[in-house]
Amino acid sequence: MITLNITYYCKPGQRDSFIEALKRLDIRKKSRAEAGNITYDYFTSLHDANRLFLLEQWRDDVALTNHSVMPHFEALGSIKKNYVDETSIEKYYTDQ
Numbered sequence: 001m002i003t004l005n006i007t008y009y010c011k012p013g014q015r016d017s018f019i020e021a022l023k024r025l026d027i028r029k030k031s032r033a034e035a036g037n038i039t040y041d042y043f044t045s046l047h048d049a050n051r052l053f054l055l056e057q058w059r060d061d062v063a064l065t066n067h068s069v070m071p072h073f074e075a076l077g078s079i080k081k082n083y084v085d086e087t088s089i090e091k092y093y094t095d096q
Contacts, residue, residue, distance in 0.1 A: 001038065001094050002064055006054040009086040015050050018083035025079070030072040031056070036063020 036059035045051040
């Protein structure tokens with residue numbers, strides 16, 4: 001299993017607008033429907049109004065690679081420039 005911890009450092013005051021854009025594109029629902037997806041959930045920071053955390057878990061590298069070519073994944077990349085200053089990605093593997 002692959003776990004991705006993704007932190008979006010949003011432009012000041014843009015986190016809620018980013019979340020609304022994600023909802024309009026149905027990113028979570030579409031990602032959860034993909035073969036091999038285990039978890040795809042967003043979390044807002046209680047301490048930083050400009051930070052959004054995404055926890056993704058995938059069955060294997062094939063599922064994650066397939067996700068990266070989906071139209072909704074590409075749409076996410078195109079809207080990030082409007083709302084996000086920086087993205088941090090940590091990738092972890094487990095054999096469970």
